[in-house]
Amino acid sequence: xxxxxQKEGGNAWQSEAFLKNLKKRKRSERRFRLTGLLxxxxxxTLLAILLFSIVSKGYTAFVxxxxxxxxxxxxxxxxxxxxxxxxxxxxxxxxxxxxNALREKFPDVKGRRDLRRLFGLVSGDANTKLRxxxxxxxxxxxxxxxxxxxxxxxxxxxxxxxxxxxxxxxxRRVKDKELAWLDVLEADGDIKLHFNTGFFTNxxxxxxxxxGIAGAMVGSFYTLVITMVIAFPIGVMTAIYLEEFAAKxxxxxxxxxxxxxxxxxxxxxxGLLGLAIFLNVAHMPRSAPVVGGLTLxxxxxxxxxxxxxxxxxxxxDSIRQAALGLGASKQQAAFHHILPLSMPGILTGTIIGLSQxxxxxxxxxMIGMVAFIADIPGGFNDPATVMPVxxxxxxxxxxxxxxxxxxxxxxxxxxxLILMNAFAIFLRKKFERRW
Amino acid sequence: MQIxxxxxxxxxxxxxxxxxxxxxxxxxxxxxxxxxxxVSLNINKHQVTSLIGPxxxxxxxxxxxxxxxxxTVDGCRVTGEILLDGVDIYGPDVDEVLLRARVxxxxxxxxxxxxxxxxxxxxxxxxxGLAQNKDDLDEIVLTSLEKAGLIKEVQDRLHSxxxxxxxxxxxxxxxxxxxxxxxxxxxxDEPCSALxxxxxxxxEELIDELKENYTxxxxxxxxxxxARISQQTAFxxxxxxxxxxxxxxxxxxxxxxxxxxxxxxxFG
Numbered sequence: 074x075x076x077x078x079q080k081e082g083g084n085a086w087q088s089e090a091f092l093k094n095l096k097k098r099k100r101s102e103r104r105f106r107l108t109g110l111l112x113x114x115x116x117x118t119l120l121a122i123l124l125f126s127i128v129s130k131g132y133t134a135f136v137x138x139x140x141x142x143x144x145x146x147x148x149x150x151x152x153x154x155x156x157x158x159x160x161x162x163x164x165x166x167x168x169x170x171x172x173n174a175l176r177e178k179f180p181d182v183k184g185r186r187d188l189r190r191l192f193g194l195v196s197g198d199a200n201t202k203l204r205x206x207x208x209x210x211x212x213x214x215x216x217x218x219x220x221x222x223x224x225x226x227x228x229x230x231x232x233x234x235x236x237x238x239x240x241x242x243x244x245r246r247v248k249d250k251e252l253a254w255l256d257v258l259e260a261d262g263d264i265k266l267h268f269n270t271g272f273f274t275n276x277x278x279x280x281x282x283x284x285g286i287a288g289a290m291v292g293s294f295y296t297l298v299i300t301m302v303i304a305f306p307i308g309v310m311t312a313i314y315l316e317e318f319a320a321k322x323x324x325x326x327x328x329x330x331x332x333x334x335x336x337x338x339x340x341x342x343x344g345l346l347g348l349a350i351f352l353n354v355a356h357m358p359r360s361a362p363v364v365g366g367l368t369l370x371x372x373x374x375x376x377x378x379x380x381x382x383x384x385x386x387x388x389x390d391s392i393r394q395a396a397l398g399l400g401a402s403k404q405q406a407a408f409h410h411i412l413p414l415s416m417p418g419i420l421t422g423t424i425i426g427l428s429q430x431x432x433x434x435x436x437x438x439m440i441g442m443v444a445f446i447a448d449i450p451g452g453f454n455d456p457a458t459v460m461p462v463x464x465x466x467x468x469x470x471x472x473x474x475x476x477x478x479x480x481x482x483x484x485x486x487x488x489x490l491i492l493m494n495a496f497a498i499f500l501r502k503k504f505e506r507r508w
Numbered sequence: 509m510q511i512x513x514x515x516x517x518x519x520x521x522x523x524x525x526x527x528x529x530x531x532x533x534x535x536x537x538x539x540x541x542x543x544x545x546x547v548s549l550n551i552n553k554h555q556v557t558s559l560i561g562p563x564x565x566x567x568x569x570x571x572x573x574x575x576x577x578x579x580t581v582d583g584c585r586v587t588g589e590i591l592l593d594g595v596d597i598y599g600p601d602v603d604e605v606l607l608r609a610r611v612x613x614x615x616x617x618x619x620x621x622x623x624x625x626x627x628x629x630x631x632x633x634x635x636x637g638l639a640q641n642k643d644d645l646d647e648i649v650l651t652s653l654e655k656a657g658l659i660k661e662v663q664d665r666l667h668s669x670x671x672x673x674x675x676x677x678x679x680x681x682x683x684x685x686x687x688x689x690x691x692x693x694x695x696x697d698e699p700c701s702a703l704x705x706x707x708x709x710x711x712e713e714l715i716d717e718l719k720e721n722y723t724x725x726x727x728x729x730x731x732x733x734x735a736r737i738s739q740q741t742a743f744x745x746x747x748x749x750x751x752x753x754x755x756x757x758x759x760x761x762x763x764x765x766x767x768x769x770x771x772x773x774x775f776g
Binding site: 320321389391392393394395396397398399400401402403405409410414 | 613
């Protein structure tokens, strides 16, 4: 080039047009890099806003307000006949103990309405807690000890600062009198925040202070087990067949196009399919994880098949040829070499498919997994709900205290998703091979 | 398997250079592409036959007909007759999987399995059930590695990965792997094209030793290599065989003008 330029009597590398072109190219490169950076920053900002809004609303769901009261385990309430009969102990009215303790603390409160408000400071859950204490240790009867009891949801909201004391009383859910009582309790150091174990061990409840996501977590677990057991083997076998054995013809192409399209079908359509087949034709139980799992398996199959095919295609042809050249049959080549080598990719795809299924709500609405279920499911046929549906249900509930529960449940769900994806990355890194 | 003749036993003197493979009028089509046109060629027992020719002349295609590897290519059609010890390998009674055990293959790029050196060599005997027990298998693996001239380099690390070897060692591992299933014929598709000169020299030396017990057909782009290691040479051009014969004769006094042009470097 320089030879040529010199022959032409000048240096082309120094010419004005060349320098202009160079400047233009560098400018364009800078511009492109800046745009890319901007796009990533925007995405990160939005993610940060999302996470901040969820965490700032939801972190309080992991603590719960407790009220400490001096409970007198009065014999005339618990065991009037003095028999210590377990049936008697179980059916006693323990609420009465709480009420007595509150009356004692606030002797001035009179009138049915005020008393009811006063008793509302403590959750209905106190009943169960006291009963269990007595059943475990009948010696308690006749004694007076301080007991930390779950507070009502309104008290919880006041304690966490979600209720604005400056509002006019009529616009406020918690009235002046209640605030006054709470101030007394607070001053005595009887109101405390504790870690909310109930959130992780309780099923759903109409009362926010008692509501937990254990039921939904167990439901999600059962559902995903079914999804995995069905979708993984079928998906992997399909992928192997299509990649290694199927003749390359119009029919295979058609199947391939359809699988790719299925991956893009809205999930609610799979819900309708599940409703039509599993509930209406096969008469399987409604709201059950087994049906949810089957429906989600239908939805996850295309994802797994596509990921598995990509992983299988990524195995170098030389390995296939090496095996066939040694006199391995196609099946031996596929199962001895290609499948093990593509397994990390297949597993990654499967986990991503499953985490998609874990976050899926719409198809489960169609098969009745949206019902209010307070019990923690004990098996695949028990009525259950799953985490995203639980979030949906709580988001729909009017009580102020469900707002933090909703965000808290979202955080738990996101935690599981991050765990699953981290596991996928771990598998990929661990089993990745270089050729 | 019908084509498994008693050949191994009687060929002990190994001076028997009779015809082992005879191809008559072989045509190969990849879809509409007529890749091989009426190729007829005889391959002699216990000799090295090299297939030379410019790129795309059909020599690899021909090689892959002999162990029916072309069957695995979509849209590939083979006509004509390929007789191995008098039996048509495209005949209805021939199982192509067993055929590939008898006709081993070494590929252009070393392609060991991403397993241990031991498992690489043991894979063939395992799937064909050639070893009765663990000791048998050890024996086969060690002999194969020895025949491939690799044993000294790998005997302390039989259980480390085969992909951790150098390119030349990997290629000899692939040869050992092919030897482990006791083939009669070994097809080599440019086995040295990815190797440096020293590794190439080792593989060539190995080929020279192996021809005592095996029939070797080798595709090569290097005419020097063909001249060094082979006894017979076939020159392919545009899907046809132009000239075949004794290597020395073909390189010194080719009868065809195109052969002359190719070996003197005028084209190709």
